[in-house]
Amino acid sequence: MEFIFVISSIYSAPFLWLIFSAKAAETGKRERTNWKGPISFLVGVLVLIGLLNALFYFEYGLAFFPSMKENMIGIIITGSILVVFVGSVLLASKTVKGAPSSHFHKKAAWTAVAGFTLYFLLLFMLVLPTSEKAAYTKNLEEAMNTLTKAETDLEFTVVKQDTETRCKSRGSSQRCLDWEYEHYFFIRNNLDVPKEVQVKFHIVTKNETKTLDSLIMKMKPGETRLVETEETHSSSSIWGKNTFTTPLQLLDHDYMYRFRDVE
Numbered sequence: 001m002e003f004i005f006v007i008s009s010i011y012s013a014p015f016l017w018l019i020f021s022a023k024a025a026e027t028g029k030r031e032r033t034n035w036k037g038p039i040s041f042l043v044g045v046l047v048l049i050g051l052l053n054a055l056f057y058f059e060y061g062l063a064f065f066p067s068m069k070e071n072m073i074g075i076i077i078t079g080s081i082l083v084v085f086v087g088s089v090l091l092a093s094k095t096v097k098g099a100p101s102s103h104f105h106k107k108a109a110w111t112a113v114a115g116f117t118l119y120f121l122l123l124f125m126l127v128l129p130t131s132e133k134a135a136y137t138k139n140l141e142e143a144m145n146t147l148t149k150a151e152t153d154l155e156f157t158v159v160k161q162d163t164e165t166r167c168k169s170r171g172s173s174q175r176c177l178d179w180e181y182e183h184y185f186f187i188r189n190n191l192d193v194p195k196e197v198q199v200k201f202h203i204v205t206k207n208e209t210k211t212l213d214s215l216i217m218k219m220k221p222g223e224t225r226l227v228e229t230e231e232t233h234s235s236s237s238i239w240g241k242n243t244f245t246t247p248l249q250l251l252d253h254d255y256m257y258r259f260r261d262v263e
Helices: 002-026 036-060 068-095 106-149
Strands: 156-170 176-189 195-204 209-213 217-219 224-226 244-246 252-261
Touching (some): 002 036, 002 106, 036 106, 106 224, 156 252, 176 195, 176 217
Antiparallel strands (some): 156 176, 195 217
16 A cells, blocks of 8 residues: 555656645736646656556566456546536536636636546556556565465465455445455465466355465466455456455464476
């Protein structure tokens, strides 16, 4: 979550800068809107995000862009926001028709619509996926270090790397009403040959005890990867996946595995 907050905040900064600059120009505090500074800042941020994605692609094999289905979700959300903004501008245009130009700046309104559309489109299709990739690679690196240092004679080693809490629903006061816990487990193949492996988890929460099977995973010698289960979102890119979720905190867990030669 910290990566999403930090990267999204940096990305949002030039847009906020432009908004405050436009407001200052409107109120007479400055002669005109400063476009050059915010646009240069935004270009720099996008170049940095592009370099990060190139690093994730060449170092970890992560696709540069999200899957088509994930992109469509971002496009649909952005399109919905665009419809609301366009409707608001058209309604305002009719409401203040014939009023002095100081009451409604049509050009400024459409510029704002274009700016917000660009903001949300880049946010959903580039910025948020980059944040998720950063979080995923951090977990992967930490899991690799933990599993590499572990002295074991087991064929496979599994480690619980991270748990994130997400709010599923909020009340009218924005207070979270329903939490969800996302758990991230990684597995390492300690053998010198490729294998197919499946992990069975035994999960204990305050109100629930259950078993959960992972998918059958093909693993190269020495490979470390996220454990995917029946509860893993199959439509997500690997950086947007978790191993499983629970409605309450995980009190205890255990696992066993079985493996076979690659068919």
